[in-house]
Amino acid sequence: MKRSLALCLLLLTFLWGNAVYAVETTILVLPDKAFYRPGETVTLHVSASTGARVEATIRYLDETITTLSAPVAEGAARLEWQPEPLAPRGYGVDIRLLDADGLELATTSTAFDVLERWIQAPRYGFLSEFKPGRDNADETMSWAAQYHVNGLQFYDWQYRHETLLPPSEPYVDVLGRELSLETVKRLIDAAHERNIAAMPYTAIYGASMAFYREHPDWALFSSGERPFEFGENFLIIMDPTPGSPWATHLLGEFARVLDETAFDGIHIDQYGAPMRGRNSAGEMVSLEQVFPAFINEAAALVEAKRGDDSVVLFNAVRNWPVAAVAPSDVDAVYIEVWDPYRHFMDLPRLVSRAQELGGGKPVIIAAYIHPDRPHNVRLANALIFASGGYHLELGEPGAMLADPYFPQFGMMAPDVQATTRAYYDFLVRYENVLALGTTGAPDRAAALAIEGVMTNTRRSRDRVAVIARRGEGRETFSLINLMGIGGELWDEPLPNGPTPLRDLPVQLRVDAPVERLWYASPDDRDPQA
Known part of the structure; x- marks a missing residue:
């Protein structure tokens, strides 16, 4: 039939076109968390320059779910609602600000979603400032939550690539920056208050020159006794083959980090080269084969430490070797985009192919665009979001990633912040037709x-x-x-x-x-x- x-x-x-609107009354609405788990109450904080009352209409796609109302007192209002325990699901919130006679003064909107785990819709961001005395942890997470950033990569937080936790407090990293583990821990705790996951940056094969000199036979060699290097006298590439001394050591470092901090998983980086080399015995090592095997061992370790909420991510630099790592035990496919993928339309093609290779796993694109290029930012986000992907770009307050060395971020102008927030609201509001449950x-x-x-x-x-x-x-x-x-x-x-x-x-x-x-x-x- x-x-x-x-x-x-x-x-x-x-x-889009260009439009300018005269604004006399200001209104801002912020969800108190980056996402909500089933059964959690959604709290929306409204601030307004005037007005007597706010009305909020909550919608799922084009369906009106409920309407909320609250008085404005001293420029603020608070709205609460508990969604049905349906996940994953994104909602839109449309706000009207009214005067005492019910006259509409201003409107605005936001969004929120209900997820079982943040990695279902990984709006991944970054932190890169961990100096002693940093005192804006709560403000940082409030800023991230208004963009619905629900996971943060703590970039270059570690003491050394081979020794992740520091021997003292504060400590100086390999590049001479003074850092604080207490700052890192405060940021993790503040992130968790807003349902934001904290992921520690690590590198699968980078070690300091000093460590290499102590363990010269742990390295990966290009020819003879010459190891691969990353940067001039900066890092030596080690052999990450599962069961090798370096792999065993690094997994031990992962375990120590998860035992002594509240990080939620492990973020693993690589540098895009080399692709192969030889171990100290002269045997060929294919990193395209080694990477997924190491990832799977790391994922088993993280799951043992963090249970069902464990997350492991791995950087497919220049989209390599995405065909090998996407089907591995990574929880999302993470791609750092470089030449030859420089065209705008390369971005949706990368997302679509990674979704296929990963069997429907979420895809995170790391494409570094300075916020002083607003047209590039807007188009890249449109193409990535429309393809069901996510863009690593936000995190530090007011900042946007602009460089592969994350501390060299750019600051967004107010209009770029507003446009970017509108796009993230849209991404969350319509995630059930843009990404989740779609192909x-x-x-x-x-x-x-x-x-x-x-x-x-x-x-x-x-x-x-x-x-x-x-x-x-x-x-x-x-x-x-x-x-x-x-x-x-x-x-x-x-x-x-x-x-x-x-x-x-x-x-x-x-x-x-x-x-x-x-x-x-x-x-x-x-x-x-």
């Missing part, structure tokens, strides 16, 4: 056509990119405007954003009855569907 399927078709568009549907992307506009091409400019995803009873078509941008490369500054497009005739071929169609955009003042 032939059955028809009712579909809900979504057009999630990123076709890529490249065959369906060709079913959408825009009159007079090129869509079916691999180019990264002068087109509207169509990214299609399929979920249960739904199809999502994201339209990203690349018309008129001054270049195709995400890592080169764009002189201007896309040319605004309006009143576009859109044709969509369907092969089943359509129940309803709705539209939403992070570039609209009102993001509701």
Whole structure:
């Protein structure tokens, strides 16, 4: 018997123009946590420059779930609601600020989600400042939570690459920075208060010159007795083959970190080269084979220490060796993007391929874009989010990653902060049709056509990119405007954003009855569907 399927078709568009709005009344709403576990109460803190009352409408996709109300006292209001224990699920919150007569003074919106584990939707961020006396841990996590950042990589927190925990307090790292383990622990505790996971940076094979001199036969060699180096007189590459002395030592360091701190897992880095070498016995070592084997041993260790909440991440630098590590026991596929993946359209292709290789695991993209390139930031996020991926870029208050050495971050201008927050709100609000429970549907992307506009091409400019995803009873078509941008490369500054497009005739071929169609955009003042 032939059955028809009712579909809900979504057009999630990123076709922005430039708009300026006069603002006389200010209102800000912040969730108290980066995400909520099933059974937890959602608390929304509202601050307003005036007004007597706030009303909040909570929505799941295009469905109104409930309406909340609270008085404004001394410029603040508090809203509480306990969602049904359904996870994973993202919600939108639309706020109206009213005066004593019920007249609308201002509107704003935010989002929140309910997840069983943060890694289901890993909005991964970073911290890189651990100096003694840092006293803004709570403010840092409040800032991260307003962008829904639910996991933080503690970058270069360690004493040495081979000795992660310091021998004294405070301590000086290999680059001469004075750091404090007490600061690290305060940040971890503050993160946990807001349901933000804390992940310690480690490197799978980096060791100091001094450590190498003590253990010269633990290294990975390029030829003869010459070991691989990273940087000039900086680090020596060790042999991470499971069962090797270095691998055993490093796993012991992981265990010690998890025993003596409240870190939630292990983040493992590599440097993209070498790809192979020889051990001290002259035997060939293929890192493409070694990496997943080491990851699996690390994952077993972390699970033994942290149980079901354990997380292990591994950096596939330059997308290598993603085919080997994506199916391993990593909890998400993490890709640091470098040449040759420099075109804007390389970003969704990387996400889609990693999702396939990882069997549907989340994908985190580390693509470093300075916030003084706002058009690049906006387009990269649109392409990554529309593909169901996540972008490592936020964490330190007001900052955005701009360099592979995380302490060299850039500071966001107020307009970049506002736009970025709108995109993260949108990502969370519509995560059930952008990412969670969906798969890529490249065959369906060709079913959408825009009159007079090129869509079916691999180019990264002068087109509207169509990214299609399929979920249960739904199809999502994201339209990203690349018309008129001054270049195709995400890592080169764009002189201007896309040319605004309006009143576009859109044709969509369907092969089943359509129940309803709705539209939403992070570039609209009102993001509701």
